[in-house]
Amino acid sequence: MLDNKIAIIGLGYVGLPLALAFGEKFKTLGFDINRKRIKELQNKNNSNLLSKKKSFYKSKKLKFSSNKKDLKNINIFIITVPTPIKNNKEPDLSYLYSASKIVGNCLKKNDLVIYESTVYPGLTEEKCVPFLEKFSGLKFNADFFVGYSPERISPGDGKDIKNINKVVSGSNPKTAKFVYDLYKKIIKAKVYKAISIKVAEASKVIENAQRDINISFINEISLICSRIGISTSDVLEAANTKWNFLNFKPGLVGGHCISVDPYYLTYKAKKLKYSPKVILSGRNINDQMGHYVARVLLKKLKKNNLKLSKCLVGILGVTFKENCNDLRGSKVLDIIKTLKKFKIKLNVYDPVVSKKDFNKHYPKLKIKKINKKLDALIVAVSHKEFLKLNYTKINNMLKNENSIVMDVKSIFNDKRIKNKFDYWSL
Amino acid sequence: MLDNKIAIIGLGYVGLPLALAFGEKFKTLGFDINRKRIKELQNKNNSNLLSKKKSFYKSKKLKFSSNKKDLKNINIFIITVPTPIKNNKEPDLSYLYSASKIVGNCLKKNDLVIYESTVYPGLTEEKCVPFLEKFSGLKFNADFFVGYSPERISPGDGKDIKNINKVVSGSNPKTAKFVYDLYKKIIKAKVYKAISIKVAEASKVIENAQRDINISFINEISLICSRIGISTSDVLEAANTKWNFLNFKPGLVGGHCISVDPYYLTYKAKKLKYSPKVILSGRNINDQMGHYVARVLLKKLKKNNLKLSKCLVGILGVTFKENCNDLRGSKVLDIIKTLKKFKIKLNVYDPVVSKKDFNKHYPKLKIKKINKKLDALIVAVSHKEFLKLNYTKINNMLKNENSIVMDVKSIFNDKRIKNKFDYWSL
Numbered sequence: 090m091l092d093n094k095i096a097i098i099g100l101g102y103v104g105l106p107l108a109l110a111f112g113e114k115f116k117t118l119g120f121d122i123n124r125k126r127i128k129e130l131q132n133k134n135n136s137n138l139l140s141k142k143k144s145f146y147k148s149k150k151l152k153f154s155s156n157k158k159d160l161k162n163i164n165i166f167i168i169t170v171p172t173p174i175k176n177n178k179e180p181d182l183s184y185l186y187s188a189s190k191i192v193g194n195c196l197k198k199n200d201l202v203i204y205e206s207t208v209y210p211g212l213t214e215e216k217c218v219p220f221l222e223k224f225s226g227l228k229f230n231a232d233f234f235v236g237y238s239p240e241r242i243s244p245g246d247g248k249d250i251k252n253i254n255k256v257v258s259g260s261n262p263k264t265a266k267f268v269y270d271l272y273k274k275i276i277k278a279k280v281y282k283a284i285s286i287k288v289a290e291a292s293k294v295i296e297n298a299q300r301d302i303n304i305s306f307i308n309e310i311s312l313i314c315s316r317i318g319i320s321t322s323d324v325l326e327a328a329n330t331k332w333n334f335l336n337f338k339p340g341l342v343g344g345h346c347i348s349v350d351p352y353y354l355t356y357k358a359k360k361l362k363y364s365p366k367v368i369l370s371g372r373n374i375n376d377q378m379g380h381y382v383a384r385v386l387l388k389k390l391k392k393n394n395l396k397l398s399k400c401l402v403g404i405l406g407v408t409f410k411e412n413c414n415d416l417r418g419s420k421v422l423d424i425i426k427t428l429k430k431f432k433i434k435l436n437v438y439d440p441v442v443s444k445k446d447f448n449k450h451y452p453k454l455k456i457k458k459i460n461k462k463l464d465a466l467i468v469a470v471s472h473k474e475f476l477k478l479n480y481t482k483i484n485n486m487l488k489n490e491n492s493i494v495m496d497v498k499s500i501f502n503d504k505r506i507k508n509k510f511d512y513w514s515l
Numbered sequence: 516m517l518d519n520k521i522a523i524i525g526l527g528y529v530g531l532p533l534a535l536a537f538g539e540k541f542k543t544l545g546f547d548i549n550r551k552r553i554k555e556l557q558n559k560n561n562s563n564l565l566s567k568k569k570s571f572y573k574s575k576k577l578k579f580s581s582n583k584k585d586l587k588n589i590n591i592f593i594i595t596v597p598t599p600i601k602n603n604k605e606p607d608l609s610y611l612y613s614a615s616k617i618v619g620n621c622l623k624k625n626d627l628v629i630y631e632s633t634v635y636p637g638l639t640e641e642k643c644v645p646f647l648e649k650f651s652g653l654k655f656n657a658d659f660f661v662g663y664s665p666e667r668i669s670p671g672d673g674k675d676i677k678n679i680n681k682v683v684s685g686s687n688p689k690t691a692k693f694v695y696d697l698y699k700k701i702i703k704a705k706v707y708k709a710i711s712i713k714v715a716e717a718s719k720v721i722e723n724a725q726r727d728i729n730i731s732f733i734n735e736i737s738l739i740c741s742r743i744g745i746s747t748s749d750v751l752e753a754a755n756t757k758w759n760f761l762n763f764k765p766g767l768v769g770g771h772c773i774s775v776d777p778y779y780l781t782y783k784a785k786k787l788k789y790s791p792k793v794i795l796s797g798r799n800i801n802d803q804m805g806h807y808v809a810r811v812l813l814k815k816l817k818k819n820n821l822k823l824s825k826c827l828v829g830i831l832g833v834t835f836k837e838n839c840n841d842l843r844g845s846k847v848l849d850i851i852k853t854l855k856k857f858k859i860k861l862n863v864y865d866p867v868v869s870k871k872d873f874n875k876h877y878p879k880l881k882i883k884k885i886n887k888k889l890d891a892l893i894v895a896v897s898h899k900e901f902l903k904l905n906y907t908k909i910n911n912m913l914k915n916e917n918s919i920v921m922d923v924k925s926i927f928n929d930k931r932i933k934n935k936f937d938y939w940s941l
Contacts, residue, residue: 210743253758256753256756281753283753287745288753291740291750291753292750295750295754296754296757298732299760300759302728302732303729306793309791309792309794310724313784313787313789316784317636319636319711319717320714323709323711324714324717324718325721326707327682327714327717328718328719328722330680330707331667331680332679332680334722358739358742361743362742363738363739365739366799367731367796368732368735371793374792374793
């Protein structure tokens, strides 16, 4: 087993930790077509914060390359490229297909290709395998074999992939067993062999769709509570005393998983002539929450008789998740978009986001600490740094008692914040 | 405190256990307008199975009556009447209003009225209190006071109300404190004082709406899986290896809570000009599942080239929940309805349902053990007795290997059942 040579194709949030883990045991090649990324990793730097320097030193058998020639003597390819959505919310499979071509081109007899990217059920065998066959000239399940093992990386929460239960599957029972044994070498937690690739594919999309639906439900409750004139967090606190109430919070659902994966499932369902009701209604609610927060603020500012174009609004946090520098799919970008439409001046601060990434979206907007008195403060992401905010610090940022505090993540308990300002939480 | 005289108005699933609990400590009157029910309870019998004979003997200070005169010297009224929905799915508040009139007629200065019935946020103060004022001639929050404490009875699972955390609230802080102290006398678990009656009302409806949504999501997944051609339970088993996956199962959502309460919330939301997306889409899915199960069976029977009017189908379980004799809102009634439309012969069996209740729906259909060979068996409810079914017993009920086994609750693991017959599960 340990004499296998493994390549990880795609070294983002998913590929890098996997490459680092395999590189402790196997000769491993971390491959990415992005040369800059490879340079960075060769220098043991990792701009996405997930993997620590220490793990680069522990992964003694890992090398990085963007040179396709280096894939020639590999016999296990693990594809961990992104599977985002296009503007029309349909799956963008271009990365998956490019990676499949690259791998197809260097595939040899008895090689194994494992996909970790999130896909809809059936995609691996129906769409990716034909690429592998075409570019290798080899026959699936005779000359080469395929596995699927969905990634379960949870950015920013410090979980080590070795400690996360892993689902594996294979294109035939022997391959499934091999993929199981392979991951067993690096995963300390449970490795679960699914009955088929399709089942493993489905298990992954429904995990994130379930989370999406639960947050969308609480978001809908929050929309209703605000019309009733009661606080969502008061209602949730009471409901949470029930033994089986699920402790979800309202919030902005962004990122490249929860706000994306459900569309893979709904795409497949629609192809099979079933139009998902629950999943899509949840998606729609969650997709609108950024704009909703902005609209609530606009109403409040108008109520204060302020001229919108003269208002200064501070926004704390722009990434899609706390303590994570990933901006993909962040709904805070929607808040900014709506507020800018009304010419509101913005002071945006985020301690972890890459300024360059942010400026791709808003070139003229600088990420900087809040240094002027605000008409309103939106605390949009619960980065560690923002959890330290207290009454005095917030008071210092705000113009006066009419100033608005929008606590999107419900992080403030201090009654002085809730009572002194026009306090709002989702 | 202990010299208060308490009346429980409405002695169904909610009222009886509450009356039994209060009757251990307080002079308590269990009141119901249904004289037959009162007779039954005076004889320490309880047809709804929830409370055991032993608890009648322990509740020494409890008396039962259907005579309104007996309410005259009561000073705490607890209203536990049903709040069902009408055919148009809007709240049926008739029981709540009748009870409020009865109580209003005997309300005295400084009396307290506590509602336990599930309502939408605002209903107690906006709709019930006016009845109390009108029929008593007294003034709310000056002459009499109101509390709200949502019931959390879970029929059939054997939980004792003393061990279930209880949310309480009151029409002013003093009343809230009093209601808290009152329930503290009978609840061993946590008593949680909500900030307002509205918050307490909201907390209850969202609990059941959340459960409804989660089951509807899994039901939708099951609809998609069946089109993909994979087993939902295989997918759920894989997904359940993730640390935060929620272990819900597909199924028929009936009963007088989960399939009803969400409509109270959506009714209120619509009144406030918000049309709920997630909650209603979940309701719609769950509402259709009975008919869906029947349609799947019809397809399968046709595929077997059987003449529908000659088919004999067995149905095990008709109540809305396992080990509970309550038929209200049971989706098995929908299965029967659809199958009868196609003139299929039915053999329906349920060990706990009241035959009389069932015959109100289907006067000509007898509840009886399965005694003829079946073309299909639907195991619709996981009553204890049905969990004991095994391959041999099932084989004995079925005509041949083309016979269909529909395991709605996924209770069978035996591969022989799955492989020998045309096995289907939700």
